Amino acid sequence: GAGVSQSPSNKVTEKGKDVELRCDPISGHTALYWYRQSLGQGLEFLIYFQGNSAPDKSGLPSDRFSAERTGGSVSTLTIQRTQQEDSAVYLCASSYANYGYTFGSGTRLTVV
Amino acid sequence: GESVGLHLPTLSVQEGDNSIINCAYSNSASDYFIWYKQESGKGPQFIIDIRSNMDKRQGQRVTVLLNKTVKHLSLQIAATQPGDSAVYFCAENRAAGNKLTFGGGTRVLVKP
Numbered sequence: 001g002a003g004v005s006q007s008p009s010n011k012v013t014e015k016g017k018d019v020e021l022r023c024d025p026i027s028g029h030t031a032l033y034w035y036r037q038s039l040g041q042g043l044e045f046l047i048y049f050q051g052n053s054a055p056d057k058s059g060l061p062s063d064r065f066s067a068e069r070t071g072g073s074v075s076t077l078t079i080q081r082t083q084q085e086d087s088a089v090y091l092c093a094s095s096y097a098n099y100g101y102t103f104g105s106g107t108r109l110t111v112v
Numbered sequence: 113g114e115s116v117g118l119h120l121p122t123l124s125v126q127e128g129d130n131s132i133i134n135c136a137y138s139n140s141a142s143d144y145f146i147w148y149k150q151e152s153g154k155g156p157q158f159i160i161d162i163r164s165n166m167d168k169r170q171g172q173r174v175t176v177l178l179n180k181t182v183k184h185l186s187l188q189i190a191a192t193q194p195g196d197s198a199v200y201f202c203a204e205n206r207a208a209g210n211k212l213t214f215g216g217g218t219r220v221l222v223k224p
Contacts (some may be wrong), residue, residue: 045203093155
């Protein structure tokens, strides 16, 4: 597609439930990133995929968070047993090498 | 820890005036810097970037200045318009990895 697509755009879930957030990167972009943005805050790095290399998971806040990237394209971020502090906007970005970092519009997650 | 930060959280500017947004970074190994604009409910939008082998780069109504001696980055917006009202983030990228580290953001409010 022309841009990075994320779905759903909004998600409300009950505390303790699992959620899956999806990201479709720009076609041909080899790198994919997940960031989290809490209300009024900056962007917090979560995880980074580059080609077939092992992902950089250094930003994942706990073992409840995991992400996959299938076929070098679509990525899914999974949060298990959601907590209220997980409420945030989850942003996905993709890039080609070190260029063209492009963000999606994000998924706003609300845990009630 | 290593971080990218901003001096001013909120900047009020009269329409037509020039805006200057500042950013300090702490990692001298960073070799690539990006400014993003984020409007409410949207993902960050690329504005302009600069590599560490440059000290100035100009775009349409925007100029980025890089001072590696004092590890300082700035974004200048000429003839600020109401559509420039947004939160602006600086981000740095290090050669050893492609993940971007973001500053906390500066909100720019353009007064008519």
